[in-house]
Amino acid sequence: MNPTDRKRARRETTGFILITLLIGFLAALLLGACGSQEQKYLALQAQAQAEARAADARIAEANSRAAQAQAAAQAAQSEAERARWAAERDRWQAELADAQAQREKALAWAQVEVSKQEKYNIAAANQPALTAYLLLGLGGAIAFLLIVVVIKLANDRATSNDNWRRQQETRHAQLLETLVLASATGAVRPDLAASAARGYLGQGQQPGGYLPAEPQNPGGPPMGYLPPGPVGPGHRRGGRPPGHGPAPWHKETRIIGQDPDAWNEWE
Missing domain, CATH: 1.10.287 (Helix Hairpins)
Structure with a gap:
């Protein structure tokens, strides 16, 4: 209540x-x-x-x-x-x-x-x-x-529980609509938008706008996670750029709307 x-x-x-x-x-x-x-x-x-x-x-x-x-x-x-x-x-x-x-x-x-x-x-x-x-x-x-x-x-x-449930449903619908629009306009990658939707609907949004942790995939990265960055000079296929780069994927803070090509700047 x-x-x-x-x-x-x-x-x-x-x-x-x-x-x-x-x-x-x-x-x-x-x-x-x-x-x-x-x-x-x-x-x-x-x-x-x-x-x-x-x-x-x-x-x-x-x-x-x-x-x-x-x-x-x-x-x-x-x-x-x-x-x-x-x-x-x-x-x-x-x-x-x-x-x-x-x-x-x-x-x-x-x-x-x-x-x-x-x-x-x-x-x-x-x-x-x-x-x-x-x-x-x-x-x-x-x-x-x-x-x-x-x-x-x-x-x-x-009545209080019903009101809270309707508020949550409204928030979920607004988030999904935002993710769909962001995915359609290219602001967010479709796989990242789907991962965010699954995480939010499963565990709720964390304070500060961060996405909750995604479901774990035994033996690999979280479900829906793709190693960022294209394959090119100075890059290892399927991995991160060499040198001092971002934190590992399981310690990384990801925000809705983050530029997926930001990894290319770490060299």
Whole structure:
């Protein structure tokens, strides 16, 4: 895979891991919330019962003060004193009504919390099965995401390989076209062009534009290799010029487009 595909694969793998961790975290929160509801309902019930007890205390005090005010009003000697105690009695009767309303509200609240706790107890009895279903669904979701990621990575790798193969085929076709044109125009000898094509298609092009080594021919030079230079004065038939000449054929660096008559200049 090329660097871009590798980076995309790493990003997708990291995303899959993060999504898996997020799903697991949400599942843990859900299970923890189910386990903490009981304490919440019990605390709310205790608060409602405390408010009901406070309302009962207010009711008792209001009843007592209202009775005292009523008795004082009846025993009053003057009209003004009787009116003052009657107003005090009315104030405590209003306090009594407010305390009774508070008590009813607290009792209703406590009843609601008791009903919620009963529903929770029923759900808690089924919690093991619900937990199993939740974990099963979580495992299925993770497996599905894993399959999707694996398929995506496989498709990306196949696409990258196809692109690389098409690029290689294009390069091979361009090289062959170049060799054919060079051979047709005489820039490269046909046998050298054929040797270059065989070597390139067999082993790939080497850095710097040099041709790869040609297939070895046991007992002789490489296949497609012809001793350069015509036969003439100062030349050995089928060999190289005398004197300090180029390197032997198996150590020689050959370049596409090299002039085949360059050997004649070495004497």
